[in-house]
Amino acid sequence: MRWTKSLITTLRDNPGDAEIDSHKLLVRAGLVRKTAGGLYSYLPLGMRTLEKIKRIVKEEMDRAGALEIVMPILQPAELWRTTGRWDTMGANMFKLRDRAEREAALGPTAEEEVTDLVKGVVGSYRQLPVTVYQIQWKFRDETRPRFGLMRSKEFLMKDAYSFDRDAEGADRSYRTMYAAYERIFARCGLKAVPVQADGGDMGDSMTHEFHVLADAGEDGIAWCEGCGYAANLEKAGRTPPPADDGPCPPFEEVATPGAKTIAQVAAFMGLAPELFVKSLVYSCDGKPVMVCVPGDRDVNEVKLKRFLGAKTVALADFGAVLRATGANAGFVGPVKPADPALRIVADSALRGAAGRITGANKDGFHLKNVDLARDTSIPAGGYADLATAAAGDACPNCGKPIAVKRGIEVGQVFKLGTKYTEAFKATYKNDKLEEKTMIMGCYGVGVSRTLQAVIEQSHDKDGIVWPASIAPYQACICLLDPSAPDAAKVADELEQALEARGVDTIIDDREERPGVKFKDADLIGFPVRVVVGSKGLANGGVEIKLRREDKSKTRIVPPSGAAETVAALIEAEMRG
């Protein structure tokens, strides 16, 4: 391929909305262009890499025995109503109507659609197990689309779904996909680690997310160097010992005018935040619930939802807070709220807590010397793991202190059980002709997010450093004198020789200064750069350099040996 024919436009300046390096580089290297917020067009370079990632995903799915299908993006509302998710998916789902007023959604995922499909196609145990997959655009009306392809409104996902006869089979399917995911990410040159996660809307059973550890990641990961435990903070368990506070005098009111946050009251009273009880009123399936955690902790809404068995959990609005407690947020606490029937739950670290400071349920006031057992109506069963884990907490597995890292979720594998197959009555006949419900799993890879995660993990100050497996082109021949016939001929022959060896190659044949070409080659990040120029040729050869190595490693090779050297370098890079 020739640069002058390839629609490559690199940019000097970072896009104004880009906060993280990979987003800046993605746009500057000319891989994508923003169409509107959260919507991107792929330019030829981006398309090439996307196609290479798709190819790897397909090869690994096929190797795992999964069968490729494709289902409509436009999904009728009835499918979603069958499981009740038409109403519970919330504002993230793009909903629309056709001319006959039939409701539909732009698929954010496809559990309903695939279950309905497989129900119609599979009837006998002989057809099971079966895993199907598609690589299809998905749509989510994200609250905050950002970071380029990382969180966009339209993105490419590989979604696979397994259907099994029984739990052991479902387990095998899960493990097969888990192993396929490890291979997919490794082949994309990506270090992605499996971490335990929460099942969310998909079901409550076992699930792992694959995360690329990076400061730009949106998820917190509890990480134990000791035993290898890794869990999303949404899920990471805490097992704090009960508070060992001695008895304290009766509680009394303290005026804390204007001091609302724990930090403000702690500073005002000259006490450590740990001595405070942070109390928040949530609306859980529409009912108010007060949640208490230690002052230096955050409420974990995922754990709260699970503990209460609630479908929806959100901070209560200010009117509801006032009605429940008698005060505004910042001054509420578990001692004698205005509504004596208010349900109060607390983090297990507060079991046995005494001598603590809480809001007084009266604006401008706090209480000191609160003994939660003595002064509140929190029942013994109201204590649970409700706070988010933090660095230094004991690992729930081995007890050593955990670290907290940031992660980008590039994939997730789920065991779904029979949640969807029951709703759709997706059954099969076993060998005794009895009707049985299929057991399901689902498995997603964010293909477009993976593309950007590779850049986030593999770049330097000059640009992207592509792994050879998914680089838009593996080799770039910087032709320094496009109008000099000798050099142009060497470049042409080298390109042909490389293509014949399976190395995809681009010749930078622009009439530009060498500096411009080198800068662009570094920005786009081709794994190998070959410099071909009349001067170099007169001195005996072409210059070959790996993108990830510095200049001192440049090899000078006679033109006749260049293809072999480049091909060997690429092969070594592919092996990792």
Ligand code: ATP
């Ligand atoms: P997140 O927690 O980041 O919102 P999710 O857990 O809701 O993602 P899944 O339903 O598990 O996403 O979708 C499978 C994969 O699709 C994710 O692992 C992720 O890589 C990718 N993905 C999800 N949402 C987006 C998005 N808005 N933009 C790009 N990729 C996405």
Ligand code: MG
């Ligand atoms: Mg997920």
